[in-house]
Amino acid sequence: MEKKDLWQALADLSGTRADNAKPRSTGCTMVIDKGLGLSAYQDLLQLSGEYIDFIKLAFGTAAITPRHILEQKITLAKQYQIQLYLGGTFFEIACSRHKVNEYFQMLRHLKLDWIEISDGTITIPAKTRFQLIQQARRANLHVITEIGKKENGYHPTVAEFVSLFEQDRQAGAAYVIMESRDSGKNIGMYDHDGNLDQDFLEKLAERIPIQYVIWEAPQVKQQAQLIKRLGNYVNLGNIQACDVISLESLRRGLRADTFSLFQFPTGN
8 A cells, every 4th residue: 555545544544523624613722832942832833733723822921931932933823823822811910000902002013813811810890801802802802701710619600601701702702711720620610630510511501602612621531521522623722732632633533532422434
């Protein structure tokens, strides 16, 4: 068998998933970059860029990343049709210092198209949050909001999440993140061991259009659980750089965890 035929044979064994071609509206993967060096970042994009839709520069790391490296990361992301944006903590710093307009201008100067609006460490009244989302949209920024607090043991009720989700969407948010931090333990919809609260998830999924939610799932077992519950089109976030290929394998039924969810072609 020629190499080309062998490659096609391997590709034919792969499962499929919704919205496989970029730009995707569902089945999105958001990777968290907590300080990748430029070489590691380039390696990530060369190997996995096809499967990444968003890269979040975590926390306020962009402020202490050398400017020339930050600019190269932004340029490289665009080459791979990946939307790079800064973590919500950066927005919260700007908001607490009454520098939101300056922050919006900085993002546009950096040629960034997306912004995360959150209040994980500060408190923003619902009306003000609504206005800030609208303000960002008027600044020609696409908005991802985040619901939840960054404190251990914080678990929003279904009603709380639904109410804020509906408000954020009405204000103009493209996606809403379920906060789970980069640990995925004892926060959001996960317990101390990172196990998914399936009852909470099912009740939430009955009340909101889940295609507009990005579920933070930093642990592989969480990614598998969400795919099995919601399908391979589910939007997943806070994915570690080293887990992108693993996640794509889960989406396509190429791991034991999700193998039974897919129908594969059979040979003669």
